[in-house]
Amino acid sequence: MKILVTLKRVVDYNVRVRVKNDGSGVETDGVKMSINPFDEIALEEAIRIKERGEANEIVVASIGPDACQQQLRTGLAMGADRAILVETDALIQPLSAAEVFLKIIEQEQPDLVLMGKQAIDDDCSQTGQMLAAMWDRPQATFASEIVLNGQSAQVTREVDAGLETIEVDLPAVITVDLRLNEPRFVKLPEIMKAKKKPLDVKPLSDMGLGAEEDFEMAGYEAPAKRAGGQKVEDVAALVNALKQRGLL
Amino acid sequence: MSKVLVIAEHNGTDLSPATAKTLTGALAVGAEAVEVLVFGHDPQGPAQQAAELSGVTGVKVISAPHFANPLAAQLAPEMVAVASGYTHIFAPSTTFGRDLLPRVAGLLRVNQISDVMEVLSDRSFKRPIYAGNAIVTVNVPASSKPILATIRTASFAATGVGGSAAIESIEPQASAPTHTRYLKTEGSGGEGPDLSSASVVVSGGRALGSAENFEIVHSLAKKLGAAVGASRAAVDAGYVPNELQVGQTGKIIAPDLYIAVGISGAIQHLTGIKDAGTIVAINKDAEAPIFEVADFGLVGDLFELLPELERAL
Ligand SMILES: Cc1cc2nc3c(=O)[nH]c(=O)nc-3n(C[C@H](O)[C@H](O)[C@H](O)COP(=O)(O)OP(=O)(O)OC[C@H]3O[C@@H](n4cnc5c(N)ncnc54)[C@H](O)[C@@H]3O)c2cc1C
Numbered sequence A: 001m002k003i004l005v006t007l008k009r010v011v012d013y014n015v016r017v018r019v020k021n022d023g024s025g026v027e028t029d030g031v032k033m034s035i036n037p038f039d040e041i042a043l044e045e046a047i048r049i050k051e052r053g054e055a056n057e058i059v060v061a062s063i064g065p066d067a068c069q070q071q072l073r074t075g076l077a078m079g080a081d082r083a084i085l086v087e088t089d090a091l092i093q094p095l096s097a098a099e100v101f102l103k104i105i106e107q108e109q110p111d112l113v114l115m116g117k118q119a120i121d122d123d124c125s126q127t128g129q130m131l132a133a134m135w136d137r138p139q140a141t142f143a144s145e146i147v148l149n150g151q152s153a154q155v156t157r158e159v160d161a162g163l164e165t166i167e168v169d170l171p172a173v174i175t176v177d178l179r180l181n182e183p184r185f186v187k188l189p190e191i192m193k194a195k196k197k198p199l200d201v202k203p204l205s206d207m208g209l210g211a212e213e214d215f216e217m218a219g220y221e222a223p224a225k226r227a228g229g230q231k232v233e234d235v236a237a238l239v240n241a242l243k244q245r246g247l248l
Numbered sequence B: 001m002s003k004v005l006v007i008a009e010h011n012g013t014d015l016s017p018a019t020a021k022t023l024t025g026a027l028a029v030g031a032e033a034v035e036v037l038v039f040g041h042d043p044q045g046p047a048q049q050a051a052e053l054s055g056v057t058g059v060k061v062i063s064a065p066h067f068a069n070p071l072a073a074q075l076a077p078e079m080v081a082v083a084s085g086y087t088h089i090f091a092p093s094t095t096f097g098r099d100l101l102p103r104v105a106g107l108l109r110v111n112q113i114s115d116v117m118e119v120l121s122d123r124s125f126k127r128p129i130y131a132g133n134a135i136v137t138v139n140v141p142a143s144s145k146p147i148l149a150t151i152r153t154a155s156f157a158a159t160g161v162g163g164s165a166a167i168e169s170i171e172p173q174a175s176a177p178t179h180t181r182y183l184k185t186e187g188s189g190g191e192g193p194d195l196s197s198a199s200v201v202v203s204g205g206r207a208l209g210s211a212e213n214f215e216i217v218h219s220l221a222k223k224l225g226a227a228v229g230a231s232r233a234a235v236d237a238g239y240v241p242n243e244l245q246v247g248q249t250g251k252i253i254a255p256d257l258y259i260a261v262g263i264s265g266a267i268q269h270l271t272g273i274k275d276a277g278t279i280v281a282i283n284k285d286a287e288a289p290i291f292e293v294a295d296f297g298l299v300g301d302l303f304e305l306l307p308e309l310e311r312a313l
């Protein structure tokens, strides 16, 4: 079995992102970049599947600028076998990302595609579902447990009502949630070894995309600030304050 | 001339409050017609409740036995079959809507707007990105049709009742794919109000230390008639089930009163509560970031303060 894992390069989750003064975007210069945390979990799951002997190849893919090679190298060091970078400096919206991944699927013919349930930069939570629809294959989103049984997979999904379990035939797209696993740390020898693993770079223009209609990002602003910060002395003062607001 | 379709969310008998909130977002578009689409296995209750929401001009029902437990792979082709009649298709940004709508977008080959927090016009919307650290205005080009969006329910009040729209049944159009099969849902089904729509929420964090200790959060919530929530750390540690998680990857809520107990206030948690009316924080670390957003902060040991608070009520 071959597994395709998508890795997006995003601003690290510990960074407090700021909007640029002119409202043209968010400040990313000199900011720490990482693999989208959900994608790291997707890759960890793929590696565990391979370690159990249920898969024999893991391909990681990213769409973005040349610098994405760093995140792909980290993915190779974690345990992926090969990497593909579709290079572009443009901001890629989910529909185009899904189109690109569909092209990669046509070339690679994976049995399973593992993705993050959302990218923590755009917070869209769309790409996996769009890809599954275009590929005309099942989707299992927000996965917290994946059990493979040959031609199908049982997936437990974190939904608002609790935990839902569905069964999907393979190939399928599974998008992963935080509680699926805890990704491993990469060790130095693996980083050295990963430098020799194949990383294939192709320009976006080679992918033969259709005419996707992008949305216009017309301006960015900082969120409204809450007027917090007040402290109360003790429980009695808290109860008083809440009574005054008519909350008790 | 806009015509909006809202996808109803329900549990088979009752419409979820998310639907009435999504409807408020739909009405903000200024459309001449706002219709509600109800999938299910003979979902009479939800269809009737949808027809009574004010502003609804029509209700469509698509019923089939296999819609009893909705799966995106089954519903999306049905939505494509009805989509051509509408300029906008909205769903709540719950796990139901977030799973389904992008699949419809993929079939229609259009982009989609997630988590609309403000409707500026029929083609211009605001939404949060970077865990709510920035807000972006998204303009949809005229050629992108229809406009698909999930509505961030915490940003919109529920529309009232008083409508009496006609209910129409439509036959399912698409053959159901067999590649995806529903097996089961396990929920705590706990008593007390629903976290997503409760007016008071008491949440506990890692500091509670165990499921047994978390009992004092449940106890305070009971006294207040509140729903119970939790930080990711508390869920990961197994103190409470996953559906109680509040935040970027849990539930985004807007109660009148939110009480955060032993929660540090990580950005991913704060994303889930920024629209709360009043925030109370109880934490022993006076420097905890939760205090920056709390209207009333109380510094001290939760194991002393919580029982004291409960007695004072
Ligand atoms: C991609 C991503 C998504 C995430 N999504 C979410 C999300 O949706 N929701 C979420 O909550 N988190 C989320 N997180 C995790 C988040 O970053 C924090 O790790 C988490 O919120 C911390 O939980 P906590 O506040 O309970 O624990 P901690 O940060 O450990 O805080 C515990 C607090 O309790 C206080 N305390 C300890 N003992 C006592 C006592 N006896 N009395 C009073 N106070 C005490 C401490 O001072 C401390 O402030 C996400 C993280 C990532 C990377």
Ligand SMILES: Nc1ncnc2c1ncn2[C@@H]1O[C@H](COP(=O)(O)O)[C@@H](O)[C@H]1O
Binding pocket: A006, A007, A008, A009, A036, A038, A039, A061, A062, A063, A064, A092, A094, A097, A114, A115, A116, A117, A118, A119, A120, A122, A123, A124, A125, A126, A127, A128
């Ligand atoms: N440019 C990209 N490069 C790699 N993966 C991506 C890219 N865009 C989206 N993805 C994948 O799609 C998932 C969902 O992204 P989104 O729909 O933007 O929230 C992410 O977790 C990634 O796995």
